Amino acid sequence: xxxxxxxxxxxxxxxxxxxxxxxxxxxxxxxxxxxxxxxxxxxxxxxxxxxxxxxxxxxxxxxxxxxxxxxxxxxxxxxxxxxxxxxxxxxxxxxxxxxxxxxxxxxxxxxxxxxxxxxxxxxxxxxxxxxxxxxxxxxx
Numbered sequence: 362x363x364x365x366x367x368x369x370x371x372x373x374x375x376x377x378x379x380x381x382x383x384x385x386x387x388x389x390x391x392x393x394x395x396x397x398x399x400x401x402x403x404x405x406x407x408x409x410x411x412x413x414x415x416x417x418x419x420x421x422x423x424x425x426x427x428x429x430x431x432x433x434x435x436x437x438x439x440x441x442x443x444x445x446x447x448x449x450x451x452x453x454x455x456x457x458x459x460x461x462x463x464x465x466x467x468x469x470x471x472x473x474x475x476x477x478x479x480x481x482x483x484x485x486x487x488x489x490x491x492x493x494x495x496x497x498x499x500x501x
Contacts, residue, residue: 365454366461371409376453377401378446383437397437400449405430410457418460432456 363371383397404410404418404426422432436449472480 363450363454365457369410369414369457369461371407371454371457375402375407375409376450378449380442381435383445394442396440396442396445397435398442398445398449400432400434400436400446400453402432402434402453403430404432413463414457414460417464418457421456421460 363373363376365371377400379399379401380395381397381399382395404415404422407415410418418432419426419430425432425434427433432453434449434452436445436452438448439445
């Protein structure tokens with residue numbers, strides 16, 4: 362089991378990994394070894410996640426989410442397959458941890474008296490600058 366936050370754990374059987382060839386530096390090794398990892402997690406049908414976390418995670422996944430509700434993470438930062446596997450899993454866990462945090466509800470507040478006064482003073486100052494711009498020397 363992969364711990365996300367207390368109360369939410371992910372079953373490793375829900376994660377599907379496939380290995381692909383990575384581009385970039387690495388010499389001949391790049392042409393021979395499939396070191397990049399493509400991790401697939403079906404978030405839409407995962408029994409491990411509460412509905413609220415699932416919805417927030419789908420928003421956070423952005424372009425990594427397919428129409429079928431599958432998150433695809435491709436990791437090719439490292440030269441070794443094992444390090445890329447760890448990187449892809451860490452990125453998935455990071456998305457799910459962010460989604461597990463319930464956003465704070467915004468409370469409507471009124472502007473303070475001091476902030477209203479500051480706003481009016483800045484408007485008056487600005488209006489004075491503009492008024493001076495319009496007047497020509499010698500005219501009143």
